[in-house]
Amino acid sequence: MNVQCPHCGKTVVVSGLGRKRLDVPVKNILDKLRKCGSVTVAAQELGCSRGYIYSILKTHRLRLRDVIKRDKKVKQ
Secondary structure (H helix, E strand, O other): OEEEOOOOOOEEEOOOOOOOOOOOOHHHHHHHHHHHOOHHHHHHHHOOOHHHHHHHHHHOOOOHHHHHHHHHHHHO
16 A cells, blocks of 8 residues: 655555554454453453443443343342
Protein backbone atom coordinates (compact mmCIF):
# COMPACT_ATOMS: atom_id res chain seq x y z
CA MET A 1 0.00 0.00 0.00
CA ASN A 2 1.38 3.42 -0.92
CA VAL A 3 1.00 6.29 1.54
CA GLN A 4 2.10 9.89 1.15
CA CYS A 5 4.51 11.07 3.86
CA PRO A 6 3.03 14.07 5.75
CA HIS A 7 6.50 15.59 6.30
CA CYS A 8 8.31 15.34 2.96
CA GLY A 9 5.44 14.55 0.56
CA LYS A 10 7.11 11.49 -0.96
CA THR A 11 5.25 8.25 -1.55
CA VAL A 12 6.21 5.53 0.94
CA VAL A 13 5.39 1.81 0.67
CA VAL A 14 3.69 0.46 3.81
CA SER A 15 3.14 -3.28 4.28
CA GLY A 16 0.19 -2.96 6.67
CA LEU A 17 -1.43 -0.48 8.98
CA GLY A 18 -1.73 -1.24 12.68
CA ARG A 19 -1.40 -4.50 14.45
CA LYS A 20 -3.28 -7.67 13.70
CA ARG A 21 -6.72 -8.08 15.17
CA LEU A 22 -6.96 -10.10 18.38
CA ASP A 23 -9.48 -12.90 17.86
CA VAL A 24 -10.20 -14.78 21.06
CA PRO A 25 -13.32 -16.95 20.65
CA VAL A 26 -16.30 -15.94 22.79
CA LYS A 27 -16.59 -19.48 24.13
CA ASN A 28 -13.03 -19.32 25.49
CA ILE A 29 -13.74 -15.98 27.19
CA LEU A 30 -16.95 -17.23 28.79
CA ASP A 31 -15.33 -20.45 29.99
CA LYS A 32 -12.38 -18.58 31.48
CA LEU A 33 -14.66 -16.05 33.22
CA ARG A 34 -16.73 -18.84 34.74
CA LYS A 35 -13.61 -20.65 35.87
CA CYS A 36 -11.77 -17.63 37.30
CA GLY A 37 -14.64 -15.41 38.39
CA SER A 38 -12.48 -12.35 37.72
CA VAL A 39 -12.03 -10.29 34.58
CA THR A 40 -8.46 -9.35 35.51
CA VAL A 41 -7.31 -12.94 35.97
CA ALA A 42 -9.16 -14.11 32.85
CA ALA A 43 -7.56 -11.34 30.77
CA GLN A 44 -4.09 -12.24 32.00
CA GLU A 45 -4.58 -15.94 31.23
CA LEU A 46 -6.05 -15.24 27.77
CA GLY A 47 -3.40 -12.66 26.91
CA CYS A 48 -5.81 -9.80 26.26
CA SER A 49 -6.98 -6.67 28.05
CA ARG A 50 -9.90 -6.31 30.45
CA GLY A 51 -11.44 -3.83 28.01
CA TYR A 52 -11.36 -6.44 25.24
CA ILE A 53 -13.33 -8.85 27.43
CA TYR A 54 -15.90 -6.18 28.28
CA SER A 55 -16.25 -5.19 24.62
CA ILE A 56 -16.82 -8.81 23.56
CA LEU A 57 -19.47 -9.19 26.27
CA LYS A 58 -21.12 -5.96 25.13
CA THR A 59 -21.07 -7.05 21.49
CA HIS A 60 -22.90 -10.27 22.41
CA ARG A 61 -25.28 -8.43 24.78
CA LEU A 62 -24.03 -10.22 27.87
CA ARG A 63 -23.34 -8.85 31.33
CA LEU A 64 -20.50 -10.03 33.51
CA ARG A 65 -22.72 -10.85 36.46
CA ASP A 66 -24.99 -12.97 34.27
CA VAL A 67 -22.06 -14.96 32.91
CA ILE A 68 -20.60 -15.64 36.35
CA LYS A 69 -24.00 -16.12 38.04
CA ARG A 70 -25.09 -18.80 35.55
CA ASP A 71 -22.15 -21.00 36.49
CA LYS A 72 -22.78 -20.61 40.24
CA LYS A 73 -26.40 -21.72 39.79
CA VAL A 74 -25.28 -24.83 37.93
CA LYS A 75 -22.76 -25.80 40.65
CA GLN A 76 -25.36 -25.57 43.44
